[in-house]
Amino acid sequence: MAILSGPGLLYTLRLHWKKSTAGAIVFVAGGYYGIDRFRAHLIRRSYCQRAKVYSEELLSHPTDNNRRMMVFLNPAVDRGNPRKLFQKNVAPILHMAGIDVTVVESEYEGHLRTLMGYMDKGLSGIVIAGGDGSIQEAVTGLLRRTDESSIASVPIGIVPMGKSNSLAGKLFRSEASDVRRLCDAAFSIVAGQTQPLDVMSLKSENKSQPAVFSVGLLQWGLFRDTDRTLDKFWWTGRFRGFSAYLWRTIKGPWPHQRHISVTVPETQAQQSADQPGAASTVAADLRQGVDTAALQVCTPLASDDKLDQITMKIWPANVNKNSFIGYGWRKHVLRQPTEDLPTAFELTGTEFQLNLPEDEVSWFSIDGEMYEAQSVKITLLPKKLKIFVPER
Known part of the structure; x- marks a missing residue:
């Protein structure tokens, strides 16, 4: 008596294609x-x-x-x-x-x-x-x-x-x-x-407050404030960074300008007097005060600087909206190395006195940690610590 063969495998997969697809996945x-x-x-x-x-x-x-x-x-x-x-x-x-x-x-x-x-x-x-x-x-x-x-x-x-x-x-x-x-x-x-x-020391004018130390960067102003709102846009998934930057240009005054001043030691200004864009060429303007949307101070490691110097970047008050949104897209969505927006001033040195307005509350982000912003003396402590590094 002949044994009848059942339907083939392909026929079964086609008949139950939904289960087959789910199983394959x-x-x-x-x-x-x-x-x-x-x-x-x-x-x-x-x-x-x-x-x-x-x-x-x-x-x-x-x-x-x-x-x-x-x-x-x-x-x-x-x-x-x-x-x-x-x-x-x-x-x-x-x-x-x-x-x-x-x-x-x-x-x-x-x-x-x-x-x-x-x-x-x-x-x-x-x-x-x-x-x-x-x-x-x-x-x-x-x-x-x-x-x-x-x-x-x-x-x-x-x-x-x-x-x-x-x-x-x-x-x-x-x-x-x-x-x-x-x-x-x-x-x-x-x-x-x-x-x-290298370590960066931040000491306020209030002697009762101990110094804070950083191995990366200090951020203050527009970029820092926007980055702190990313979690509010969790529902946009991987586009939350772009959404935060876009929403910042829509909501509230644009940009939120603040008046700051920076004092550079005379010896430091004189040493860099012959360098293009050096501290001495902008020291007078910064001492009088400028309007800005944001600033950032980096240690040599954070700025990829081979010299033992701090880098301070100060952005203009009139940051372009399209450039700002594009920066947020490249930084948080594409996660690609991105060029910074054009700055108004860029200084390098080992010591700065940063003076902030006292009539409003703002915040520093120091290596990602929040601190209440206030006038501080920023000093580079070169080769202060030792860290383990991969074998070269």
Whole structure:
């Protein structure tokens, strides 16, 4: 008796095309997920094997194998589960290298500044697992200590886990995957290669207020105020940056002009008198005061400047709307390196006195952290700290 064959596979797929399509999508997505997980596993294993080589070398020199480090982890950073990221991608590499690691989690905003005051200066290194704000808090806490000159010799490791990782972006490969960047950061700590880091000090006229320190940039005015509104446009998805910049040109006065003045030390102006666009050519105008929409002050690392100088950019009061919207599109949607809008003044030096209006409340963004804006003396502290960097 002949056995009747049923309908073929193609016929079944065509008959149930909706289920077949859904199943194919799930199958392909699961395949890509599995491949990514396997690649991440290979990356972690490779770095752990390299760290083990360092551990064996240290064990061959018993007097040099006592490496103690303290990790300060910010569990509130806006990036998945930071504890899990650290335990899965960073901790195994440090342990394989034979480093004695103690992990301390911050519990509230400003906690890292307090923790830095109790840190043992006999450590082999400090590791900051967080974003730009966490680094800024830690640096400020370190340099406010009475023994800051000795504690500054303890190298700092950066593990990028925050929403904004500008400093880490200068140190590690920006095109690498998240797993590889975390492993790169961990292995730079294991390798122990360091380089000096310039720090910017901001001291107000109120002597009762302690100085604030920055390793990146200070922002004030139009760009800073607009960037702080991005979360309000979450419903626009990846276009929230563009939406915020567009809405800023529609709502309220355009632009919100403010009057500021900048004082440049005479010695600094004289030293740069022969340079085109130098501080001496604009010092008189800035001392009298100018109207501006925004300003930005960068450390040498943040501005990619090879010289040990601060860069101050002051934008004109009449920023073009179309250029402003285009800048927001390139910065937040395309995420491409973008040329800044034309500035009215651009200064370089090691010290500035910035005077702001006292009749209205405004805010600084210092490495992503909010501080109430006021007149401040800005000073560059060259090569003040040491940070772990990738092997060259």
